[in-house]
Amino acid sequence: MHNDRVTTRVAVRHLQVLLAEAGILQDQDHPDLVISVGGDGTLISAFHKYQKQLDHVAFAGIHTGHLGFYTDWRNYDMEKLVEALASHPVKEHSVTYPLLAMKVTTSSGIKEYLALNEASIKRVSKTMEAEVSIGGCRFENFRGDGLCVSTPTGSTAYSKSLGGAVIHPRLKALQLTEIASINNLVFRTVGSPIVIAPDEWITIVPKNTDRAVVIVDGERIALTDVMQADYRIAQEEISFYEYGHHHFWDRVNEAFIGDVK
Structure with a gap:
């Protein structure tokens, strides 16, 4: 899922090309992994769309604007995400939250x-x-x-x-x-x-x-x-793709404190 910002649409097109080149199938109806592109609001919308499939689906977020709390990847990190998916299966590298x-x-x-x-x-x-x-x-x-x-x-x-x-x-x-x-x-x-x-x-x-x-x-x-x-x-429970998943307190620091000297 993604929002309608121009930068997001560009990122989605690039992501689709990368997934196809890696031989990763894209299934909108019954996915193993839902990749949201946008911000935290986009990921929350994705969660509600697929909430009846939580027993077998995980989530990963790519943010294209302000720093997102749920979104671990930036749009310039998509190559790393696709490489991780190709070598680190979702089911074996997921973390669950209540x-x-x-x-x-x-x-x-x-x-x-x-x-x-x-x-x-x-x-x-x-x-x-x-x-x-x-x-x-x-x-x-x-x-x-x-x-x-x-x-x-x-x-x-x-x-x-x-x-x-x-x-x-x-x-x-x-x-x-x-x-x-x-x-x-x-x-x-x-x-x-x-x-x-x-x-x-x-x-x-x-x-x-x-x-x-x-x-x-x-x-x-x-x-x-x-x-x-x-x-x-x-x-x-909700599952997040753990490979590349940032440490929780690092995300808290980045979202609310930053590098204050």
């Missing part, structure tokens, strides 16, 4: 979603009030703009901007972060990010169901009358 499973209960039924980065629940115009439970035990009564549940890979995305911790993606954990919570003499929340163990789950029950908004990996889901949202680590 995903987020979200189940939303509405008056019309249950909807299930899979997230690579995060899923959040908000209220459109007024303060959201919701009961929050962890592992089946009531935790707090939240008041504020909303709540975000992120994966470890998603901890560097929206969750980080909310003050969440950066979590290594090999850890099977979820993180709950508050979005502009109200904390005063009347209303109190824990006021800090919470990291959830792999055998626990998060339940959010909005008290104003008619105006709750669900957002999964940046995309707003058209739902009405949200009665409950449950979050847990998914049974599915």
Whole structure:
């Protein structure tokens, strides 16, 4: 998959030539490896397109613009990527990271979603009030703009901007972060990010169901009358082509710090 930028289209044409010259077959319907060309948003779109094939597909990202967190290769590194694919099989050189499973209960039924980065629940115009439970035990009564549940890979995305911790993606954990919570003499929340163990789950029950908004990996889901949202680590995992996959903390440094002297 790729975006529509001119530099991206040029890179895609060159990549297709390189793959053909190396004798690597290209299968859009049932691939072993999905190569996204663009940025992190392109890779997330690719993930959702192929999320029903996660048991046998891996991902690799080529970025053609600003530095991407999920994209390990630059457009001028494509020859190295193709050479690696020719000599280092995808199935033998992949690393897996956890995903987020979200189940939303509405008056019309249950909807299930899979997230690579995060899923959040908000209220459109007024303060959201919701009961929050962890592992089946009531935790707090939240008041504020909303709540975000992120994966470890998603901890560097929206969750980080909310003050969440950066979590290594090999850890099977979820993180709950508050979005502009109200904390005063009347209303109190824990006021800090919470990291959830792999055998626990998060339940959010909005008290104003008619105006709750669900957002999964940046995309707003058209739902009405949200009665409950449950979050847990998914049974599915995402696989990335490990050959050439940058060390996690190197990527964090490159994305947020850089070579500051």
